[in-house]
Amino acid sequence: MDMKDVTKLETSGKSNIKGLALAGVIFVFFIIPWIVPSFRVMDVMAKIMIFTIVVASFDLLLGYTGILSFAHGMFFGIGAYSIALILYYSKTPAWYHILCAAGVSIVISMVISLMISFFSLRVKAIFFAMLTLALAEFAHILGVQWTGLTGGEDGISFTLPGIFNFNQTLGTLFNTQVNGRLMIYYFILIIAIFLFAGMLRFIRSPLGRVLKAIRENEQRTIALGYKTFRYQTCSIVFSACIASLAGILFAMWLCYVNPDSVFHTAVMVNILLMVLIGGMGTLYGSLIGAGFFIVTENWLPGLLKSLAGLASDSIILANMASRWQLYFGILFVLVVIFFPKGVIGTIRVILDRRHQIHNL
Amino acid sequence: MTTEPLNFQTRIYPFRQYTGWMIGIGLFLLPLIPMDLTTYLTLTVAGISLGMLIFLIASGLTLIFGLMDVLNLAHAAFFAFGAYAGFTVLNLLNNAGWIDSANLAQSLFYLALALGAAGLAGGALGMLTEKIVIKRVYGNHLMQLLVTVGVSFVIVEILKIIWGVNDEVVPVPMGFQDAFIIFGVFIEYFRVVAIFLGITIFVILQYILKKTKLGIIVRAGVENQEIVKATGYNISWIFTLVFAAGAALAAIGGTMMAIFNQAVDPGMGDQFLIFALIVVIIGGLGSVTGSFVGAVIVGLSFNYVAFLLPKMALGVNFMIMAVILLIRPKGLFGKD
Secondary structure, three states: OOHHHHHHHHHHHHHHHHHHHHHHHHHHHHHHHHHOOOHHHHHHHHHHHHHHHHHHHHHHHHHHHOOOOOOHHHHHHHHHHHHHHHHHHOOOOOHHHHHHHHHHHHHHHHHHHHHHHHHHOOOOHHHHHHHHHHHHHHHHHHHHHOHHHHOHHHOEEOOOOHHHOOOOEEEEEOOEEEEHHHHHHHHHHHHHHHHHHHHHHHHHOHHHHHHHHHHHOHHHHHHOOOOHHHHHHHHHHHHHHHHHHHHHHHHHHHOEEOHHHHOOHHHHHHHHHHHHHHOOOOOOHHHHHHHHHHHHHHHHHHHHHHHHHHHOOOHHHHHHHHOOHHHHHHHHHHHHHHOOOHHHHHHHHHHHHHHHHHHO | OOOOOOOHHHHHOOOHHHHHHHHHHHHHHHHHOOOOHHHHHHHHHHHHHHHHHHHHHHHHHHHHHHHHOOOOOOHHHHHHHHHHHHHHHHHHHHHOOOOOOOOHHHHHHHHHHHHHHHHHHHHHHHHHHHHHOHHHHOOOHHHHHHHHHHHHHHHHHHHHHHHOOOOEEOOOOHHHHOEEEEOOEEEEHHHHHHHHHHHHHHHHHHHHHHHOOHHHHHHHHHHOHHHHHHOOOOHHHHHHHHHHHHHHHHHHHHHHHHHHHOEEOOOHHHHHHHHHHHHHHHHOOOOHHHHHHHHHHHHHHHHHHHHHOHHHHHHHHHHHHHHHHHHOOOOOOOOO
């Protein structure tokens, strides 16, 4: 058996476990609405799926290309707003409006991300971060102040067409009401699987390999004859499009958007935290990061409040309990400093070490 | 950025270094076409004073980047923190009943108190941040960006815990609410103070960077800490102090902006960070002169456009940034 076969054998063994785990996760997502018929749990699961996609697409940039973009939340918001605006202004929503929104948001994201990369990639990675941060702030201000179109801080609520409509009940199945919400839930699940598979395919393509090479050593990749600018632009555009599609899913789930929920810097910080927890450069980490974050976000405030209720009635303490975002911020800093590889990254390091010892 | 560049460019194109000034002056005169002279002068004074306030924010950002090669995204949080520190001092003075009866000299004194408190508080916070967090991530841009985003988030949350999430009205010393008139142009005293403060800080920074050894020591420290230590400089404390100075500048800018807008809110940092970033990108990363010129450009264009086409004010700043990036990808005064 020569070297090639050995590597093939190893990777196939690894991907078997991964594939099994992934299938298990998908199965859990599939079955949850029937096992736990609680809206809150379904809400958490849907958000985990959506943010897994956002975080994975962000990871394509940060982890696989080494580019830090603060405009990712903006692309997410562009998707959310495009479907919200289309459905809100077309008085009678129809199913093709969703396709329309997908098309519009992809085109807008492509144009903007091409412009961003054209203006800033030529210079320095740090420029890219600054430019995208300024642009993201601009998008937030636009969302708040362009009240004629976006409804300002009040946001837009809209109704979904056809079987996705919340008020519609299609019947009951196994003691669970089959309604519009459930339909959207499965719609999100299918699209999320599709997008995630697309991203996996993307990083395993020759293009993805070149991106990894750029991350590891840009000078050397240039020396090998690759036009790094083109490859980086490709990954920026691709991840921006995926983020905007995830934004559409997010808006469909909530049937409501406002500037603070999609354009605010805090959204970007949350996405960053999810990437870091899962591990940069490990697409699967996005699931862990998003899962951890969304679950904590849902149950931490209540926990803190009950803790504060136990202690005393000082205002500062009550404030400290209600500002649960503070603890995410602290966690964020700690993760960056002490745990920069994230969960999956650390597991990989441990496995590699074990593998080496085994080989010795 | 870490080494002194050879000045080939200036030798080949002797006017190249004046490009920034020419663009600045061109923009400066352009709005005269659609408006009369009095309006123009009023807007110009307002624009320059806004520009000076933005310069205070941008200068700290560019100082930290230019010397220490750290892009500090927590700058906006230092700015908001400074605004709240100054607000607290002014509030205490107001509770003593001194704000409403202040004449100009007293107002200046109270302003100095507020700015001093903000500078000290901001500097202390900056020192703490550097000692706890930043010193662990020198030399790694990505980590710096990430960690400072996190720090920014934490500081803003702490602001919300201490001062609450709502907007607060800042008591403005009575002396600043007056204005004097030259050639039919109303000029508020506070704008003059802002312009004066901005220019003073610009001169001080230029003096320190050009005439003292601090700049060269810090840049050498970024390059090789061990050797700078061996020559007898306590480089880690110098780093801390430079970072604290940058944070103090942000805090002073915050207090000035709080008085200028007569309001503070926890999210105010983000709103002005966008200006500071545009200024730093226009002027060139790490160039104090660049951020001075950039701040004046942004302040003026913002005011002119806000008068002519109110909705477009921020968009025009983005367009200016895009144009300048097209002409000079490193900014007007950027070096590599």
